[in-house]
């Protein structure tokens with residue numbers, strides 16, 4: 001079944017909020033070991049901003065929910081704030097007002113999110129960034145969606161690709177962001193932004209299956 005259900009947008013954002021809040025200490029620890037240490041705080045500020053976005057009442061549709069996440073991240077400093085902000089803005093465009101995205105539209109929106117992150121961040125695959133988790137997830141999702149897989153299986157394949165790639169960032173040397181200043185001493189430590197991106201794809205899978 002290619003359809004995503006009516007509650008998809010709300011579940012994506014509430015699932016992701018919980019997993020990012022839970023992971024913030026560990027993500028901060030990774031950035032302390034292999035960056036400048038502020039990523040945990042940046043995640044916390046984003047989730048606090050999200051709470052403020054939602055204060056006035058729940059968004060009406062998928063686009064509204066994911067736009068709230070975008071606005072939350074656009075208000076955060078660091079490199080990740082604007083990049084995640086622009087990423088979610090493109091992800092929100094998978095569906096029009098009052099609509100739920102189908103799997104093909106979600107795959108293309110995720111691809112657009114990858115493109116905007118790479119346009120502004122100028123990171124290629126292998127530079128030890130969130131792009132390393134996002135790129136294989138986009139490929140897996142497009143392949144699965146194109147071969148007629150249902151939403152849960154397609155997003156499951158994308159999540160697995162993102163998690164495997166996030167783990168693989170432990171072997172990479174950073175060429176972008178503040179982590180590039182610590183060079184090879186980051187070897188063995190996963191990239192926190194790639195881990196956060198794997199949580200994003202995981203939330204899409206969990207929401208689709210809920």
Ligand code: ADP
Nearest residue numbers: 039078079080121123129130176177178192193
């Ligand atoms: P900063 O590096 O400015 O301290 P954060 O700590 O908020 O930024 O975010 C760090 C994460 O952002 C990294 O783990 C990496 O995944 C991601 N990142 C950093 N620079 C880039 C970039 N140029 N393109 C894509 N992602 C990046």
Ligand code: MG
Nearest residue numbers: 035036038039
């Ligand atoms: Mg940092």
Ligand code: MG
Nearest residue numbers: 036038078178
């Ligand atoms: Mg920083």
